[in-house]
Every structure is written in C-alpha cells, then in structure tokens.
Amino acid sequence: MKNIILDKANICINCKNTPCKFGCPLGNDIPKFIHYVKEKNYEKAFFILSKTTILPAICGLICPQSLQCEKMCEKILGDNHVNIGKLEAFIGKYAIEHNYKIYSPKKTHHHVLVIGSGPASLTCAAFLRRNGIKVTIYEKHDYLGGLLIHGIPDFRLSKKLVNKVINNIINLGIEISYNKELGKDFNIEDVVNQYDAIFIGIGSNISNNLNIIGEELKNVYSANELLEENMNLDVANKKVIVYGGGNTAIDIARTLKKLGVNVTIIYRKDKKHLSAFKDEYEDCVNDKIKFIFKTNVLNIIGKDKVEKLEVVKTKLEKVDGKEILQNIDNSNYFINCDYFIKAIGSHIDTNIIKKLNLNLSENNKIDIDGNGQTSNEKVFSGGDVAGIKSTVSWAARSGRNAALAIINYLENKE
Ligand SMILES: Cc1cc2nc3c(=O)[nH]c(=O)nc-3n(C[C@H](O)[C@H](O)[C@H](O)COP(=O)(O)OP(=O)(O)OC[C@H]3O[C@@H](n4cnc5c(N)ncnc54)[C@H](O)[C@@H]3O)c2cc1C
Incomplete structure (x- = not known):
C-alpha cells in the first residue's frame, strides 16, 4: 500500500503557486503534506494537515476532489494529476491507526456551547478546544456525526472510521450532552447567559x-x-x-x-x-x-x-x-x-428557525457575516443551516473559521 502511496505522492511537482491549496475549501497545505509523504514522514504530514482540518480521514474519501484540489492539479498535470484525496485519506487513516494526537489543549476560562455535531460543529468544537476553550456539545440524537453518520452511506464512508475520528475529537476534552434538541428541550434564550458564546450547526436535513x-x-x-x-x-x-x-x-x-x-x-x-x-x-x-x-x-x-x-x-x-x-x-x-x-x-426546520430570534437570509437560512457571526453578537453559525455550500469540507471550513472568530470575539471582550 505504502509504495502505491509513494508513487502517487511522487507525481506532485511542488508547484510554486500551489493551485491545489487554493482549490481546497479548507486551504490545506497540500504541497507541504505531500512533501512529507514523499519523505515517508507520515506524522509530520498529518501535523501539516491538522493545522487546517480535523477531518482528513473523512474528506480524503468523500470530498468532490475532481471539482476542487484535483481539478486545479489537472490544469497543470493533465490526466496524470496527483490523486490528492487518496493521499489525504491515507494520512488520516494512518494517523488514527498510530494514535497521532490533534495537539493538546491549552486552558482558558471561556466556555462555548456548540449545538449539533455534524462536520461544521465538530470542527468548530475541535478548533475551540485546541485553543484552550471549554466546549460543550448539545446533540439531538444519542450519537454524534450528523450526516457523516445518518446521510452518507457506509459503503462510501465507513461509520467505524467516522466514529474513530469523532473519538479523537471528543478526547480533546469536549463535554457532550446527548438527546438535547434545540427548539424542543431548550431555546437559545435559556442558554445564552450560561456560555461565553454559542455556535449553531444543526444542518438542513428536512x-x-x-x-x-x-x-x-x-x-x-x-x-x-x-x-x-x-x-x-x-x-x-x-x-x-x-x-x-x-x-x-x-x-x-x-x-x-x-x-x-x-x-x-x-x-x-x-x-x-x-x-x-x-x-x-x-x-x-x-x-x-x-x-x-x-x-x-x-x-x-x-x-x-x-x-x-x-x-x-x-x-x-x-x-x-x-x-x-x-x-x-x-x-x-x-x-x-x-x-x-x-x-x-x-431545508432547515422552520419551527426551530422561528424561535431563534436571529436574522435570516433570503433563502431562510441563518444569516451570518464573513466570520460566521449572526445578528446576535454572542451567537455564531455555520454549515448547511447557514447556507454554506452543502459539502463536508465547506461545512468544516465554516466551523473552523467561526471558531477562530469566536476566539477573537472573546479576546476582544476581555
Ligand atoms: C445523502 C447525502 C450524501 C452526501 N454526500 C456528500 C459527499 O459525498 N461529500 C460531501 O462533501 N458532502 C456530502 N453531503 C453533504 C454534507 O453531508 C453536508 O453538507 C454536511 O454534513 C453539512 O454539515 P453540517 O454540520 O452543517 O450539518 P449536518 O451534518 O446535517 O449535522 C447537523 C447536526 O445537528 C444535529 N441537529 C439537528 N437539529 C438539531 C437540534 N434541533 N438540536 C440539536 N442538534 C440538532 C444533527 O443531529 C446533526 O448532528 C451529503 C448529504 C447528504 C444528505
């Protein structure tokens, strides 16, 4: 297997202007991680990917690479372009098998509530936690993962693999509260004063x-x-x-x-x-x-x-x-x-959306600015519920960027 991976990695010519990186919604440093794959330094390759994503094992398998990073590579190398998805999936899986950590968290006194646990919320939670913020997830089901579990079928994305990725995220020290449904078991006004900020990533699956x-x-x-x-x-x-x-x-x-x-x-x-x-x-x-x-x-x-x-x-x-x-x-x-x-x-659940007291966009999604902030300065959102492009990597990007914006918001409030 590793030889096949090396053969694929060796196709990369390490373009100076990194078109593949610009084709990736998450902005993964593709040439750099491939450089370490070529050197068989898989831990370093994983470390490079971890700076921008917590889902390499998943995105490597189900991202539409032919429309994103590989499309850009194809423009340079034609049909014999680098199979970036396969390399990313390999590193993601290798990291799980070898128990590589996503890095250990620092500590701050802030506490953020993340609602939902699809790729947007999981990524937001992980990036917050990695920056030392205490995170609690409220999820309506008795399992985590959103459409990674109850949408994309097992023959395309193994649930076993998704659960391993999720365990690594929870092990950063994230608190979970299952069977907690926004709009039914609690509303935003019930929790807004208990937390320093809130991220809503409840998807759009009606x-x-x-x-x-x-x-x-x-x-x-x-x-x-x-x-x-x-x-x-x-x-x-x-x-x-x-x-x-x-x-x-x-x-x-x-x-x-x-x-x-x-x-x-x-x-x-x-x-x-x-x-x-x-x-x-x-x-x-x-x-x-x-x-x-x-x-x-x-x-x-x-x-x-x-x-x-x-x-x-x-x-x-x-x-x-x-x-x-x-x-x-x-x-x-x-x-x-x-x-x-x-x-x-x-579409998103209209009963819930009515109770949020947040501005909505024209297509009835939660209206957010470029930082994922809603009309309530304490509440952020991302992924499908905020009308982000309906793919896992775009949802993950919005979750990561909202986490960085939340950190900025909390620091500026000090
Ligand atoms: C069948 C199918 C196949 C797909 N295939 C692909 C693919 O191959 N590649 C790709 O990139 N994208 C694919 N997508 C799209 C992708 O899955 C979504 O864009 C992505 O999962 C959105 O992430 P999210 O975090 O915004 O929402 P979701 O993944 O929907 O997660 C929402 C989370 O919120 C929880 N939740 C919902 N309501 C509440 C509530 N009221 N209170 C608390 N929690 C709540 C849910 O249980 C879930 O955990 C597919 C989608 C579907 C439906």
Whole structure:
C-alpha cells in the first residue's frame, strides 16, 4: 500500500503557486503534506494537515476532489494529476491507526456551547478546544456525526472510521450532552447567559415536499428522513422510484440497489444538469440503476398506497437568456411503482428557525457575516443551516473559521 502511496505522492511537482491549496475549501497545505509523504514522514504530514482540518480521514474519501484540489492539479498535470484525496485519506487513516494526537489543549476560562455535531460543529468544537476553550456539545440524537453518520452511506464512508475520528475529537476534552434538541428541550434564550458564546450547526436535513396530489399515500417517503431514521422498508421484489438528481437521490438509490431492489431514478433535467458529483453518477451506472431523464412527476396515484406515478416529459427552453424547464404538452404517461422516494432537496426546520430570534437570509437560512457571526453578537453559525455550500469540507471550513472568530470575539471582550 505504502509504495502505491509513494508513487502517487511522487507525481506532485511542488508547484510554486500551489493551485491545489487554493482549490481546497479548507486551504490545506497540500504541497507541504505531500512533501512529507514523499519523505515517508507520515506524522509530520498529518501535523501539516491538522493545522487546517480535523477531518482528513473523512474528506480524503468523500470530498468532490475532481471539482476542487484535483481539478486545479489537472490544469497543470493533465490526466496524470496527483490523486490528492487518496493521499489525504491515507494520512488520516494512518494517523488514527498510530494514535497521532490533534495537539493538546491549552486552558482558558471561556466556555462555548456548540449545538449539533455534524462536520461544521465538530470542527468548530475541535478548533475551540485546541485553543484552550471549554466546549460543550448539545446533540439531538444519542450519537454524534450528523450526516457523516445518518446521510452518507457506509459503503462510501465507513461509520467505524467516522466514529474513530469523532473519538479523537471528543478526547480533546469536549463535554457532550446527548438527546438535547434545540427548539424542543431548550431555546437559545435559556442558554445564552450560561456560555461565553454559542455556535449553531444543526444542518438542513428536512426533505422538501412536492406539494402534489398523492404525497400523503403509504409508501411515499422522503429520502433525508429515510436515511436519518434508518428505516427498514420491505422492498424485496418491489419496484422503487427515486425522484431527484443530487447526492441524496444517488445515495438512497444505491443503498436500496445493494439490497437487491429494482430502482429507477427520475430526474427533471438531463444528465449534464445532475447536481450529484460526476463519479457518483458513474457509480450508479455501474450499479445498474436505471435513469429516466427530462421527466417531471405530476401526481402520485393509488387507493391506499402508491401504485403508479403520472409523469410528463420536459424540455429546457431559453427565455430572455435564461434556461426555463417546461413540461411538454401531451407527453404525459404512467409508471407503476411500489415505493416512491422524494429526494428533491432539503431545508432547515422552520419551527426551530422561528424561535431563534436571529436574522435570516433570503433563502431562510441563518444569516451570518464573513466570520460566521449572526445578528446576535454572542451567537455564531455555520454549515448547511447557514447556507454554506452543502459539502463536508465547506461545512468544516465554516466551523473552523467561526471558531477562530469566536476566539477573537472573546479576546476582544476581555
Ligand atoms: C445523502 C447525502 C450524501 C452526501 N454526500 C456528500 C459527499 O459525498 N461529500 C460531501 O462533501 N458532502 C456530502 N453531503 C453533504 C454534507 O453531508 C453536508 O453538507 C454536511 O454534513 C453539512 O454539515 P453540517 O454540520 O452543517 O450539518 P449536518 O451534518 O446535517 O449535522 C447537523 C447536526 O445537528 C444535529 N441537529 C439537528 N437539529 C438539531 C437540534 N434541533 N438540536 C440539536 N442538534 C440538532 C444533527 O443531529 C446533526 O448532528 C451529503 C448529504 C447528504 C444528505
């Protein structure tokens, strides 16, 4: 394994202007960590990565590198570019196996509450703790990790690995309170005076509805809840339709396909508009999942449970220079199915958001400034709930940057 890793590392030509580093949302010092990989100094390589990230073992596996760091490398080296994700994942895993520490914390008298425990919150908590701040996490579930555990499936990101990464973070000395749900068990005003600052990273994992006839029928599910609640459906020999074109649609379809289910994905636009990462689409094709492109679902039909869908063909038309999706007249038809799973995006819990007393952005996310600070100077936020770009590395970056801003805020208040 190590020889393969060295071969990959040796492809790096250590460009002076470090384009790969600029392609990384976290700004990881990629040339420097690869330099130490080449020298087989894996501990130093891990140390370099740890300056900017606490999730190398995870991001190395599930970041869309082909759109980020590796895209920049490809511009220089073409098809034979450095496989940066593989190198990062190797170092992250090696560090866990060899029990490398993320560095020991200093001590201050400050105490920060972090709400939620996805990549944004975990990263915020770790960077605060590494700077000596006492941290307590309130998490609504009885486990940590957010979508790293209840979103991205095990065949893409092993839960065992995620839990090892989480244990290393908790071992920095972070206090955890499980089954503590913001909006239900406590509100911001109940805790704001108990802590020096608060970070909210509760994600945005409530599935969007279609608001069409038949949505209330049995066997109609929402993908985000299906994954989060780990529901076991009786899908043997059943026909399942998944509706959507993003990561969630692909992940739920592949999860079901691995159970031997007949799965088809219906997507409104064509292949090139899929918002899922390109390699994920290719994985679907390899898994023999069928796609029906350029099709809208109009109605869900059945007596008690879903029996069929009324669908219509679509086309993209340019109107005033903008591409508008339109249904094609008289192209309706029916598709039989036993289950229908909606995966058409997600939003944040509106009941919670109303109780926050914080300014919201236009798309109803928590409004933050460039430092992750909200309209309440003591409250910071990041990740999906604050409308950050919906990937793990962007969520982690926002958590790290908010931690640094919180430290600055606390120091200036002294
Ligand atoms: C199916 C799927 C696949 C994905 N695949 C990828 C991928 O391959 N690569 C990639 O980079 N990104 C992927 N993403 C996106 C990525 O997972 C998210 O952008 C990222 O996890 C957001 O991090 P977060 O910390 O903001 O929120 P989350 O990960 O959603 O974490 C939110 C945390 O808050 C907790 N919480 C929620 N409400 C409350 C409350 N009221 N009180 C207390 N705690 C609460 C949750 O339990 C959770 O622990 C995927 C997303 C999905 C849904």
